[in-house]
Amino acid sequence: MKIIKDKKFLRNIAQQLDLFNTIGGGVSETYVDVKKYKKGAVINIWAAGVNPEAFKVVLHNNQLTVYSVLHSEHNPQLAAPLFNKVFMLPPAVNLGKIEALYQEGQLKVKLPYYESVGEPREIEIKQL
Structure with missing residues (x-):
């Protein structure tokens, strides 16, 4: 059995293994919840262990990533991606x-609606 003597190579491999081990076993599933309200919507994202x-x-x-x-x-x-979600607004x-x-521990993205959404308004007719 040959032992790898290149310490720089070993450090790099150890860092990569540590990173992938964390992804594979140390990070829980990301949870996304979208709630709609009268004045807007809120996207709630929970990801345990994510800074x-x-x-x-x-x-x-109109695309929110x-x-x-x-x-x-x-x-x-x-680096390794943990979560990616695209919302069409x-x-x-x-x-x-x-x-x-x-x-x-929760990311909230607030999506306010325009104030006049859903309310009828009369459009002035201009004469030329």
């Missing part, structure tokens, strides 16, 4: 007022 810094929320047009990435403590270039959501906050 708040690991979550990312990205808005592109929420994901988290586990980075190796020893090698910042080594309806036109009623006011994209400029979306908020995300992390509290007590």
Whole structure:
């Protein structure tokens, strides 16, 4: 049996094994719940063992992507995705007022509706 003597190689392999072991056995399933209210909606995401810094929320047009990435403590270039979810937002959501906050192990993304959604309003007819 040959022993690997390259310590740098062993450290890199150990870090990768530690990272993948954490993913395989140390991270629980992510739970997503979407609740709709009269003035907006809230996306609640629970992921045990995931640091708040690991979550990312990205808005592109009417597409909201929420994901988290586990980075190796020893090698910042080594990372593995833990969770990725894409939400197609309806036109009623006011994209400029979306908020995300992390509290007590839970990520909440607030999706406020435009104030006039669902209420009829009369459109003025302009004469030219």
